[in-house]
Amino acid sequence: MIGVSAAIPEIELDAHxxxxxxxxxxxxxxxxxxxxxxxxLVYLDNAASAHKPQCVIDAxxxxxxxxxxxxxxxxxxxxxxxTQEHDLARSEIQKFLGARHSYEIIFVRNATEGINLVxxxxxxxxxxxxxxxxxxxxxxxxxxxxxxxxxxxxxxxxRVAPVNDDGELKMDEFEKLxxxxxxxxxxxxxxxxxxxxxxxxxxIQLAHARNIPVLVDGAQSVPHMKVDVQELDCDFFVFSGHxxxxxxxxxxxxxKEEMLDAMPPYQGGGDMIRSVTFGRTLYNSLxxxxxxxxPDIVGPIGLAAAIEYVQKLCLEKIARYEQKLYAYATKAxxxxxxxxxxxxxxxRAGVLTFVLKxxxxxxxxxxxDREGIAIRTGHHCAQPIMDRFGVPATARASLAFYNTQEEIxxxxxxxxxxxxxxx
Ligand SMILES: Cc1ncc(COP(=O)(O)O)c(C=O)c1O
Numbered sequence: 001m002i003g004v005s006a007a008i009p010e011i012e013l014d015a016h017x018x019x020x021x022x023x024x025x026x027x028x029x030x031x032x033x034x035x036x037x038x039x040x041l042v043y044l045d046n047a048a049s050a051h052k053p054q055c056v057i058d059a060x061x062x063x064x065x066x067x068x069x070x071x072x073x074x075x076x077x078x079x080x081x082x083t084q085e086h087d088l089a090r091s092e093i094q095k096f097l098g099a100r101h102s103y104e105i106i107f108v109r110n111a112t113e114g115i116n117l118v119x120x121x122x123x124x125x126x127x128x129x130x131x132x133x134x135x136x137x138x139x140x141x142x143x144x145x146x147x148x149x150x151x152x153x154x155x156x157x158x159r160v161a162p163v164n165d166d167g168e169l170k171m172d173e174f175e176k177l178x179x180x181x182x183x184x185x186x187x188x189x190x191x192x193x194x195x196x197x198x199x200x201x202x203x204i205q206l207a208h209a210r211n212i213p214v215l216v217d218g219a220q221s222v223p224h225m226k227v228d229v230q231e232l233d234c235d236f237f238v239f240s241g242h243x244x245x246x247x248x249x250x251x252x253x254x255x256k257e258e259m260l261d262a263m264p265p266y267q268g269g270g271d272m273i274r275s276v277t278f279g280r281t282l283y284n285s286l287x288x289x290x291x292x293x294x295p296d297i298v299g300p301i302g303l304a305a306a307i308e309y310v311q312k313l314c315l316e317k318i319a320r321y322e323q324k325l326y327a328y329a330t331k332a333x334x335x336x337x338x339x340x341x342x343x344x345x346x347x348r349a350g351v352l353t354f355v356l357k358x359x360x361x362x363x364x365x366x367x368x369d370r371e372g373i374a375i376r377t378g379h380h381c382a383q384p385i386m387d388r389f390g391v392p393a394t395a396r397a398s399l400a401f402y403n404t405q406e407e408i409x410x411x412x413x414x415x416x417x418x419x420x421x422x423x
Contacts, residue, residue, distance in 0.1 A: 039372025047398030098228035114238030114253035129155030194343030195351035246306035250299030
């Protein structure tokens with residue numbers, strides 16, 4: 001069942017990747033040194049939101065104290081400086097994702113808004129009654145509900161590709177669901193509820209063979225692996241800054257230029273226009289066409305600082321360290337007889353989802369919290385996959401590169417404590 005270490009890829013380390021010293025890395029995250037109910041914090045809720053290194057906090061503070069002003073609007077120096085930093089952040093994110101142009105990077109609030117933008121703008125202008133949109137059974141609500149909404153508005157139909165008992169996408173069924181009626185595929189890269197890593201490249205190739213565009217929900221993948229949108233050849237890719245050690249309130253939608261060009265604006269207002277009269281409005285070029293109103297000015301700057309930080313640590317090294325920690329945690333949890341792991345795919349990462357016999361996940365979370373261990377409990381905004389596995393909720397420990405083996409040991413001790421309390 002474990003098989004995780006077998007799945008660890010042999011990674012060629014970049015010559016510039018320095019030694020991965022987790023104890024010194026932890027010092028970059030001020031919050032990790034705080035105590036919770038008298039215990040050192042063990043933060044294992046990274047899939048919900050990750051903590052911020054000091055350099056991100058400093059970049060935000062610097063922006064507000066030294067050059068903050070509205071962007072794209074002022075001739076004065078502060079406005080120019082802010083604009084410059086904001087533009088620079090967009091280019092950093094472009095390089096991070098391997099996008100061809102910086103104007104293919106659209107700033108949104110989060111991954112959710114990125115998906116809503118595409119569903120609403122692309123969907124309403126392209127879908128007709130009877131058209132099909134294909135997603136999977138393991139999607140986050142953010143990659144279900146926007147498509148349901150656009151289906152209601154256009155008469156299109158939502159199709160769902162099934163998963164097996166390990167939480168792997170049934171690729172043969174997925175392929176069968178790609179038909180002449182399929183107009184769009186939207187699929188999660190790394191499942192927040194199961195940890196499954198989907199064969200996204202194969203999915204994209206299968207869809208493209210039928211000229212079907214693909215959106216990849218990368219909310220959980222970008223913090224754990226190197227992503228290159230040109231190499232993947234996805235049409236759209238979304239992620240949230242706050243899960244990538246950046247600030248909350250900023251997210252990214254990548255879209256291929258030709259796709260974004262063919263879409264109408266999502267929202268109307270300032271900055272998304274070239275000229276306005278009461279008779280007629282001409283829209284701005286990319287990326288501004290999709291960025292109505294004053295954007296999150298400082299968010300992208302904080303996110304760029306987070307990206308610079310993870311790149312300095314080296315994404316390949318992060319992935320390798322986390323895979324080892326994940327294998328250690330999977331083994332430790334699978335040795336607890338009362339515990340059932342949900343999601344045992346061969347290729348997975350980051351997320352350990354489990355239930356304990358006759359103990360409600362909320363009770364697990366509450367007792368753990370008193371021990372200083374922060375985990376997530378509930379349906380993880382993925383109710384359909386909870387239904388698929390016949391559980392209303394689970395407990396979830398999700399890892400970041402600042403977690404340690406000792407913290408996994410504390411998690412295991414915490415679980416034993418929960419079992420003891422309920423015996
Ligand atoms: C797989 C996945 N997609 C989308 C989202 C939505 O992210 P956000 O709430 O930041 O928009 C999440 C958040 O947990 C997620 O895990």
